[in-house]
Amino acid sequence: xxxxxxxxxxxxxxxxxxxxxxxxxxxxxxxxxxxxxxxxxxxxxxxxxxxxxxxxxxxxxxxxxxxxxxxxxxxxxxxxxxxxxxxxxxxxxxxxxxxxxxxxxxxxxxxxxxxxxxxxxxxxxxxxxxxxxxxxxxxxxxxxxxxxxxxxxxxxxxxxxxxxxxxxxxxxxxxxxxxxxxxxxxxxxxxxxxxxxxxxxxxxxxxxxxxxxxxxxxxxxxxxxxxxxxxxxxxxxxxxxxxxxxxxxxxxxxxxxxxxxxxxxxxxxxxxxxxxxxxxxxxxxxxxxxxxxxxxxxxxxxxxxxxxxxxxxxxxxxxxxxxxxxxxxxxxxxxxxxxxxxxxxxxxxxxxxxxxxxxxxxxxxxxxxxxxxxxxxxxxxxxxxxxxxxxxxxxxxxxxxxxxxxxxxxxxxxxxxxxxxxxxxxxxxxxxxxxxxxxxxxxxxxxxxxxxxxxxxxxxxxxxxxxxxxxxxxxxxxxxxxxxxxxxxxxxxxxxxxxxxxxxxxxxxxxxxxxxxxxxxxxxxxxxxxxxxxxxxxxxxxxxxxxxxxxxxxxxxxxxxxxxxxxxxxxxxxxxxxxxxxxxxxxxxxxxxxxxxxxxxxxxxxxxxxxxxxxxxxxxxxxxxxxxxxxxxxxxxxxxxx
Amino acid sequence: xxxxxxxxxxxxxxxxxxxxxxxxxxxxxxxxxxxxxxxxxxxxxxxxxxxxxxxxxxxxxxxxxxxxxxxxxxxxxxxxxxxxxxxxxxxxxxxxxxxxxxxxxxxxxxxxxxxxxxxxxxxxxxxxxxxxxxxxxxxxxxxxxxxxxxxxxxxxxxxxxxxxxxxxxxxxxxxxxxxxxxxxxxxxxxxxxxxxxxxxxxxxxxxxxxxxxxxxxxxxxxxxxxxxxxxxxxxxxxxxxxxxxxxxxxxxxxxxxxxxxxxxxxxxxxxxxxxxxxxxxxxxxxxxxxxxxxxxxxxxxxxxxxxxxxxxxxxxxxxxxxxxxx
Numbered sequence: 027x028x029x030x031x032x033x034x035x036x037x038x039x040x041x042x043x044x045x046x047x048x049x050x051x052x053x054x055x056x057x058x059x060x061x062x063x064x065x066x067x068x069x070x071x072x073x074x075x076x077x078x079x080x081x082x083x084x085x086x087x088x089x090x091x092x093x094x095x096x097x098x099x100x101x102x103x104x105x106x107x108x109x110x111x112x113x114x115x116x117x118x119x120x121x122x123x124x125x126x127x128x129x130x131x132x133x134x135x136x137x138x139x140x141x142x143x144x145x146x147x148x149x150x151x152x153x154x155x156x157x158x159x160x161x162x163x164x165x166x167x168x169x170x171x172x173x174x175x176x177x178x179x180x181x182x183x184x185x186x187x188x189x190x191x192x193x194x195x196x197x198x199x200x201x202x203x204x205x206x207x208x209x210x211x212x213x214x215x216x217x218x219x220x221x222x223x224x225x226x227x228x229x230x231x232x233x234x235x236x237x238x239x240x241x242x243x244x245x246x247x248x249x250x251x252x253x254x255x256x257x258x259x260x261x262x263x264x265x266x267x268x269x270x271x272x273x274x275x276x277x278x279x280x281x282x283x284x285x286x287x288x289x290x291x292x293x294x295x296x297x298x299x300x301x302x303x304x305x306x307x308x309x310x311x312x313x314x315x316x317x318x319x320x321x322x323x324x325x326x327x328x329x330x331x332x333x334x335x336x337x338x339x340x341x342x343x344x345x346x347x348x349x350x351x352x353x354x355x356x357x358x359x360x361x362x363x364x365x366x367x368x369x370x371x372x373x374x375x376x377x378x379x380x381x382x383x384x385x386x387x388x389x390x391x392x393x394x395x396x397x398x399x400x401x402x403x404x405x406x407x408x409x410x411x412x413x414x415x416x417x418x419x420x421x422x423x424x425x426x427x428x429x430x431x432x433x434x435x436x437x438x439x440x441x442x443x444x445x446x447x448x449x450x451x452x453x454x455x456x457x458x459x460x461x462x463x464x465x466x467x468x469x470x471x472x473x474x475x476x477x478x479x480x481x482x483x484x485x486x487x488x489x490x491x492x493x494x495x496x497x498x499x500x501x502x503x504x505x506x507x508x509x510x511x512x513x514x515x516x517x518x519x520x521x522x523x524x525x526x527x528x529x530x531x532x533x534x535x536x537x538x539x540x541x542x543x544x545x546x547x548x549x550x551x552x553x554x555x556x557x558x559x560x561x562x563x564x565x566x567x568x569x570x571x572x573x574x575x576x577x578x579x580x581x582x583x584x585x586x587x588x589x590x591x592x593x594x595x596x597x598x599x600x601x602x603x604x605x606x607x608x609x610x611x612x613x614x615x616x617x618x619x620x621x622x623x624x625x626x627x628x629x630x631x632x633x634x635x636x637x638x639x640x641x642x643x644x645x646x647x648x649x650x651x652x653x654x655x656x657x658x659x660x661x662x663x664x665x666x667x668x
Numbered sequence: 669x670x671x672x673x674x675x676x677x678x679x680x681x682x683x684x685x686x687x688x689x690x691x692x693x694x695x696x697x698x699x700x701x702x703x704x705x706x707x708x709x710x711x712x713x714x715x716x717x718x719x720x721x722x723x724x725x726x727x728x729x730x731x732x733x734x735x736x737x738x739x740x741x742x743x744x745x746x747x748x749x750x751x752x753x754x755x756x757x758x759x760x761x762x763x764x765x766x767x768x769x770x771x772x773x774x775x776x777x778x779x780x781x782x783x784x785x786x787x788x789x790x791x792x793x794x795x796x797x798x799x800x801x802x803x804x805x806x807x808x809x810x811x812x813x814x815x816x817x818x819x820x821x822x823x824x825x826x827x828x829x830x831x832x833x834x835x836x837x838x839x840x841x842x843x844x845x846x847x848x849x850x851x852x853x854x855x856x857x858x859x860x861x862x863x864x865x866x867x868x869x870x871x872x873x874x875x876x877x878x879x880x881x882x883x884x885x886x887x888x889x890x891x892x893x894x895x896x897x898x899x900x901x902x903x904x905x906x907x908x909x910x911x912x913x914x915x916x917x918x919x920x921x922x923x924x925x926x927x928x929x930x931x932x933x934x935x936x937x938x939x940x941x942x943x944x945x946x947x948x949x950x951x952x953x954x955x956x957x958x959x960x961x962x963x964x965x966x967x968x969x970x971x972x973x974x975x976x977x978x979x980x981x982x983x984x985x986x987x988x989x990x991x992x993x994x
Contacts, residue, residue: 089989279989286987294980298971299766322979323969325765330791334758337751337788341731341762344749345770349762367752457988460977469767495747495763495770498726501696503741503748506734514697515742 058224058269062123063093065130065154066223068215069116069147070139071108072101075212079137080117081452082233083219087119088281088454089229091272093126094119095563096283097652098450099147100391109173114143118152121223123271127418128563129451131656133157135222137215139196140165141180148184156188158266160218162211163193192264194218199259203251210252217256224269227257278457284422284448285311288378291426292350293322294458296465297376299349301327301338306390307446308354308380332357336364336377343373344504346469346494348434350376350426355384355397358404365439366405369529371504372481372492374433374440376426381445383650392650393446395559395609398629401441402588408526410533412440413588417562419448420455421585427464434466436532437492443587445609447560447652474500481511481525488531533589540586542593547573547580553666554601555581556642557608558630561653565607568658572666579662587633595638605643605665606631609653612646694718694725696745706858706884707737707804713865714773714802715744717872728771731760733785735777736811737804754785757792757801761961764797768962774801778819779809782838786818793847793877795961800871800878803840806886807893814889821893840881841941841952851876851958853941854951858884859898860923863906863949866913870951876960883947897947901925905943907950 066083070076077098084096099116106113120130132154138144139162147153165177184191200207200214213234220230234249261267282290288311292300300319302312316326329335332353339349353361358379368375383389384396401413412432416422422444429440471494480493480502490511493500502513508525510516545554546566557565562583569581582597584590598604612628613620627635631644645661647653694715701707718728728746732738734753741748747770751759760774781789781803792801808826809815816826816833819840823832844853852874856864864882871878885894897903901922907929908915915926925946929936937953969975 085989274992275989276991278991280984280987281989282987290980290983293983294976296971296973296976299762301762318979318983320967321982322976323967323971325965325967327761327765327965329758330787333755334761334788334791337755337758338762338765340751341749341759341764342766343762344759345729345763345766347766349766363752364755367755371749454989457984458980460980462973462977465973465976495729495767496726498724501725501745501747503696503730503744503750505742505750506752507750 056265056267058267061268061270063121063126063130064135064223064268064270065118065120065133066135066137066219067099067116067118067133067147067152068137068212068219069099069114069143070212071113071143072103072105072115074115074139074208076116076139076215078237079212079216080119082216082230082237084117084119084452085233085281086220086225086229087121087223088279090225091274092270093122093124094281094452094454095126095129096120096452097129097447100450102389102391109140109142111142111146111149114146116143121270126453126563127567128655129447129652131654136160137219138162139211141177141184144184145180148187153189156190159184159189159191160194161191162196164195164197166193194259199255200252203255204248210248213249213252214256214259217253217258218260220253221257221260222264222266222268224267227253275454279454280457281452281454282419283310283450283452284416284419284444285380285450286314287419287422288352288426288442288444289315289318291423293319293324294423294460294464295427295430297350297430298324298347299327299339299342300324300352301329301335301342301349302352303329303332303335303357305332305354305357307382307449308352308357308378310449311352311378311380332360333364336361339375340364340368340371340373343368343375344371344495346496348374348376348430348466350378350430352378352380354380354382354390356387358397358400362400362405365411366407366409367506368439369405369409369411370506372437372490372529373504374437374492376429376433377439377441378426379441379443380449381443383648389650391446393560393609393652394648394650395443395445395561395629396611396648397443398558398587398610398633401443402633408530410438410530411588412436412438412533412536412586413443414440414586415443415559415584416448417559417583417585418455419451419453422448423455423458425585430466431464432536436489436536438532438536443559445560469496470494471496473498479511480513481509481528483511483524483528486531487535488528489535490528537589537591540589540591542591542597543582543584545580545582545597548578549580549597550600551578551580552602553579553662554598554604555579555662556584556604556606556630556634557581558584558587559609561607561609564653564655565658567655568662571655571659572662577662577666579666584630587630590633590637594634595640598634598638598640598642603643603665604634604640605645606634607653607658607661608644608646609648610646611648612644689719689722691715691719694723694745695743697743699743700739701736702888704885704887705736706806706882706886707740709858709861709864710737710802710804710882710884711740711743713861713868716865717868718744718746720869721872723771727769728773729763730773730775731763732756732775733777733780734811735780735809736806737775737777738780740775754780754783754788756780757785757788760799761792761795761797764799765962765966768798768966772799774799776801776803777810778803778805778807778817778840782818782840782843790843790847793844793879794849796849796851796876796958797961798875798877801880802868803879803881804884805840805881806884806890807837808886808889810886810889824890824893826889839942839944841948842938844879844881845938845941845953849958850879850953851955852878852951853937853953854878854880855948856880856882857897857904857947857949858882860904860919860949862916862919863913867951870913874954875956876958903946905940905946905948907940907948907952909951911954912951
C-alpha cells in the first residue's frame with residue numbers, strides 16, 4: 027500500500043465516522059431499558075487508565091444514588107506485556123437500584139481496550155452468556171498482520187460464542203482530540219458508559235475536575251472533550267440505553283475502598299504511629315495514610331523489614347501511644363515472634379492483616395481467608411490475642427477504632443483481618459461522625475504509688491494497670507521471659523502458671539462484653555450458614571434469595587473470631603444443620619481418599635466444631651476470587667437437597 | 669495556636685524536682701553475670717554515668733535483645749525493655765519516635781546485633797536517632813553455651829566449630845562507619861574502666877545514634893582469647909584528641925601507643941576502623957551535623973481531639989457524596 031493509499035484509507039475511515047453521526051440512530055429514538063442492576067467492567071493493558079475510568083464510574087453511580095460495589099482487576103505484574111491474556115487491568119462495577127453488598131456474579135457489559143485482555147476474562151468465566159462487549163476496533167487495521175489476525179480470530183470466536191460485540195473506534199476518535207490516545211481512551215470510555223447508563227454528564231465533569239484539578243486547564247479541557255466524544259458516540263451508535271433507577275441517599279455517604287477505610291480508621295482512632303513494610307495488597311492503606319497522617323500529628327514509618335515494623339510499633343506502644351502495623355500474609359508470618367513479645371509484655375498493639383492467597387508468596391493480588399488460624403494460634407506457646415474480621419468497607423473503618431480501644435483496655439494484641447477483596451473494593455457507607463470517645467486519653471505520666479506492681483493481675487479478669495515510661499515510681503523492665511507481677515524474671519512453676527492464667531483470663535473478660543451476633547433470617551430452620559469477613563455480602567444475598575424461595579436457611583456472620591461471643595451455640599442448636607462457607611482450603615469429602623478421619627475442614631469450621639462439639643460441615647474454595655452469590659446459592663441448594 | 673504547642677510545654681508541668689546522686693538510685697538486683705565478665709564493667713560505667721548526669725530514672729529506658737548482655741536492663745532501676753533476639757534497635761526506635769523526651773539506651777551483644785539483628789543495625793545507623801548503643805562484644809555466644817559468633821576470630825573453637833571457626837571475623841567498626849549517616853563511632857575495652865567511662869559519657873552526650881563497641885572478656889567460654897592484649901599495653905592504640913578522649917597522666921604512662929586523632933577526620937577514622945591489632949580505643953568518628961530521624965519526623969502538633977476531628981473531617985470531605993439539598 028503506497029503512502030497515498032494509506033492516507034486515503036484514513037480519510038475513508040474518518041468519513042465513515044462522520045457518516046455514522048448522520049445515521050438515523052438519533053437521540054430519543056432508542057427506548058431506555060430499566061434495569062434492577064448491571065455489572066459493568068472496563069479492562070485494558072496496565073497503564074491505559076481503565077482502573078481510573080472504573081473508579082470514576084463507580085463514584086458517579088454512587089452520586090446518582092445507585093448502590094455500587096467496585097472491584098479492581100489487577101494483574102500481578104506492574105507492566106505485563108501489552109495485549110496479554112493475563113494482563114487485564116481495570117475495574118468491575120456492580121451497579122444496583124438498591125444497596126449492593128458484594129461484587130455479584132458475572133459481568134453484563136464490558137469495555138475492552140484490546141481483545142487479548144478480554145480473552146483472559148472470558149477464559150476466567152467472568153462474563154455472562156451473551157454479555158455486551160464494547161471492543162476497541164483499532165487492532166483490525168493494525169500494521170502488524172499477526173495482531174490483525176489475532177484480533178479477527180478472537181472477534182469471530184466471540185461472535186460465535188454468542189457475545190454481543192460492538193466495535194468502537196476509540197483510538198480513532200480520541201486521536202482527533204489528543205495526540206496520545208492511550209492517555210485519553212479511558213475518559214472516552216467513561217463518556218460512553220455515562221451515555222449507556224443515562225448518568226449525568228455533569229457528575230463526570232466533576233470527576234475530571236477532581237482528578238486533574240492540580241493540572242493545567244488544557245488537560246481538564248481535553249479530558250472533557252474526550253468524555254463528550256465518548257458520550258456522543260454511544261448516543262449515536264448504540265441501539266441500547268439503560269437506566270438503573272436510584273434513590274439519592276438522604277444522608278452523606280463515603281465512597282472509599284477497604285484499605286482507605288482502614289487508614290481513615292487509624293486516623294480516627296487517635297493512633298499516632300503506623301509502622302509498616304511494603305506488601306501487596308496491604309500497602310495502599312499506608313500510601314494513603316502517609317499522605318494524610320502528618321496533618322494530624324501522625325507518622326507512617328516504613329521500616330527496614332516486617333519484623334522491624336512490628337518491633338517499632340511495639341516500642342511506640344510501650345512508650346504510651348498504641349501503634350498499628352499493617353501487613354499481609356508473608357509479613358504477618360514474619361511478625362509472629364514479635365507478636366508473642368507484645369502478648370508476654372502485655373503491650374497494646376493493633377495489627378492489620380490484609381489477607382492474600384497463600385501459602386508462601388502465593389497470590390499477592392488475589393484474595394483468600396487463609397490466615398485465621400495463624401492469627402489466632404500464631405506465635406509459639408500460649409499467646410492469646412484478640413482477632414476480629416472486617417466484613418464490609420464500613421467495618422474496616424470502625425474495626426480499627428474498636429481494635430485500638432480493646433488493645434489499650436486489655437493491654438492485648440488485636441489483629442484485624444481484612445482481605446484483598448475488601449481492600450480494593452468500594453462500597454458507599456454512611457459518613458462517620460467523629461466521637462471523642464474513639465480516641466485515647468493523653469499518655470498517663472502520673473506517679474505510681476509506692477508498692478504498686480507493673481503486673482498486678484486481677485484474680486478475676488487478669489487485667490493489670492500498665493506502667494508507662496515517664497511515670498515516676500513505675501520503673502520496671504518489660505521482658506519476654508516468664509516473669510512475676512514485679513516483672514522480675516521467674517522460672518518457678520507457680521509463677522509461670524499464674525501469669526499464663528492472667529493473660530488468658532483477659533480474653534474471657536473481653537468475651538463477657540461482646541454481644542451475640544444477629545441471625546440473618548429466621549432463628550430456626552434446616553440450615554445455618556456461618557461466615558466471617560468479606561464473604562458476608564455474597565452469603566447474605568444468596569441466603570435471602572433462597573429464603574424467598576421458601577428454603578429454611580439463615581446465616582450468621584462473625585466479627586469477633588477470638589474470643590467468640592456468647593450465644594452462638596444456642597443459635598446453632600436451633601438449626602438441623604450448620605455449615606461454614608469460607609474462601610480458604612478444605613478437603614472435599616467426595617475425594618477418593620478423603621474421609622471423616624482425614625478430612626481437613628475450613629478454619630472457621632474447625633474452630634466451631636472444637637468449641638461447640640457440633641457436627642459442623644464446611645464448603646470453601648481458594649480460587650483467589652471473591653466467592654460469588656451464585657456460587658453460594660448453588661452450594662446451599664445442593665446441600666439442602668441431601 | 670494550639671496546634672503549635674510542643675510536647676515540651678506539657679513536659680514542664682511534669683518536671684520532677686527529685687535530685688538523684690547516689691549509685692543505688694540506679695541499681696536494681698544483683699547481676700547474675702559470671703565473675704570477670706565484661707558486662708559488669710559496662711554496668712558500673714553506665715550506672716556512674718546516670719548518677720553523674722542526674723538522669724531521671726523514670727525518663728530513662730534501657731532496651732535490649734537476647735543474650736548475656738541483654739540482661740542489662742534488669743539491673744538498672746530505670747524503665748527497661750528486655751525484648752527478643754536481634755530486635756532491640758527497632759523497639760528502641762519506636763520508643764524514641766513516640767517519646768523523644770525519653771533518654772534511650774540499647775544494650776546488645778555480638779550475636780544480637782551483628783548476626784540475627786544485623787539488618788536492623790545497618791538501618792539504625794542510617795536513621796541516626798538519638799539513642800546510645802552499647803555493643804557488648806565478647807566474640808562468642810554465651811547464653812546458649814559457646815557457639816562462634818560473627819565476631820569470633822578465625823579459628824575459634826566452639827561447640828559449633830569444634831575444629832575452629834572458618835571465616836574471618838566481622839569487623840563492627842568498619843561496618844558501622846561504612847553505613848550512610850554514621851554519626852558516632854567509638855571503641856572501648858572492658859579492662860580500662862576509666863576510658864570506658866569517658867567513652868560512655870561522650871556517647872551519651874552525642875546527639876544522634878552513638879555506637880560504642882566494647883571489646884569484652886568472656887571468662888567462661890573464651891578465657892584466654894584477650895589475654896595477649898591485656899598483658900601488652902602496646903597492643904592497645906589510645907586515640908586522644910581535644911574533640912575526643914583526654915588521657916590521664918597515669919594512663920599515658922601505661923598506654924604509650926597513642927594516636928592524636930580528630931574524630932571529625934573521616935579518612936583517618938576509616939583507617940582506624942580497619943585496624944584490629946592493636947585494638948583502637950577512643951572516639952573514632954563523630955559528626956554532629958547529621959540530622960536525627962525523629963527530628964525529621966516527629967510532629968510538634970498537640971493532638972487534641974479537635975485536631976483529630978478536623979483532620980478526619982477534611983479527609984472525609986474528599987470522599988463524601990452529599991445528599992441533594994432539599
